[in-house]
Amino acid sequence: MKALTLGMALATLTVAAAAQAEPGVSFTFGAGTSLAPAYFGSDDYEFGPTGTVRLHGLQIGQFSFGSPDPSVERMGWGLRGAFRYLRSREAADHPELTGLADIDAAIELGLGIGYEAERYRAFADLRYGVIGHESFVAELGADAKLRASDRLTLTAGPRLLIGSDRYAATYFGVTPVESVASGLPAFAAEGGLLTAGVQVGMAYDLGGDWGLEGTVGYAWLQGDAADSPITAMGSRTQGTASLMLTRRFTLGY
Template sequence: MLSTRLALPLTLAAGLSAAPALAQEEPAFSTQSGGGALAFTLRGGVSVSPEYFGSDSYAPGPDVGFRFNNLRLRNGREFGNPDPWADSLGWGVHGSFRYIGERDASDFSDLQGLDDVDQALELGVGVGYTARNFEAFADVRRGFGGHEAWVGAAGIDGIMRPNDRLRLSLGPRLLWGSEDYTETYFGVSPSEAGPLPAYDPSGGLVSAGVEFGARYQINDDWGVEGAVSWETFTGDAENSPIVERGDADQWKMRIGVTRTFRLRF
């Protein structure tokens, strides 16, 4: 289903640290050539996820992503890694966003009586640390549209490289939300009560889970990237009558083709 009901959690790594390349060298983007340059990677594909938070039914939708690779200024200063397929090691700051589709209560019998929730876009920043065999991150975002609350996300991955083209990662994920966030997606106000009892959740840890990701380099410009994640709601989110009617365990899957672009200026 390509409707905006689908939530597409996207953590967009935009590593801005000037750490050394892992091993490969990109001749077309070598710092030895003059002028400024910018490199970034776009991802497009398909995903499958619950139709709303707590749903026990799933639907397909689009998968899109953006990753900053490298910026070289005319004065020679450089940010990121000239090789788009190598990890920038050390500490870095990145952008973070997540899109949450609208929830139309009339489309689901389990949500009868609830108000609709508009689509939302979460924008924020994060900090991360990358080593050859692991990486960790912590993000904070604010919602706009369907909710105007604060959320936080954190995770750590072990990294495996069976060969020089394949990168595998596996690790836990945590998501926190403020009270406004949990009220929006897990609460039932007195005016909405009827088929579902009134419920006023507090903020806190919303979910915990694990994600497995894979990335394969086809050539210098093209690749394939995918991930499978599982999370379970915790605390007041888990006890929501919306979740109790559906499922506290949520699965998400995505796969897409990546293309790296290099611009000179």
């Protein structure tokens, strides 16, 4: 009897340990549409897809991050996932770009650190173009938060975008070969602070795991991004707007 009891106890512990070791993840996924300049520096605007992926909690073996409940708003310091999609730039679609090389669409992935409080938040993200430009970009921001109701939260605050030399050269540079083909002066764009602006946002809880998020932003190109001959054909001021449907997911916990 003692041996049977001991065996059952060991089996229970083994099952519990296996369950505890099972990986789990909680995140929010969003998809929608955005209105933005046709390309960086353009004064023409186009609609396109947009999306977001926000990691709330992760459990892999003994490693644990965040919360398994994606509806929980974590206060204080914390890690965050970072994602951005950039549309392609094709000279065939924009006569003023004739002679410039096409730029493929890009997907940027990375991590950031943020601080969340009841009435404000701040963050710093570092992303890399895993598809497309294959360079680094950093984004810094802060928001004041206003809870207009139990379902509606409004935010507003500044944004800064910093790009590497390769990032700046990709979107704002003109090579000697492109200069001959386009008639634009050659321009070796260098990285640094590329945009500074402000963003206003709203998040509305639709109930259950569903939500609606929207943003309106306005930015001014800085440094070599502002001085680029590509920007000279368009505008240094860049507006954006987006609307997304979001859903929270919890898997494996």
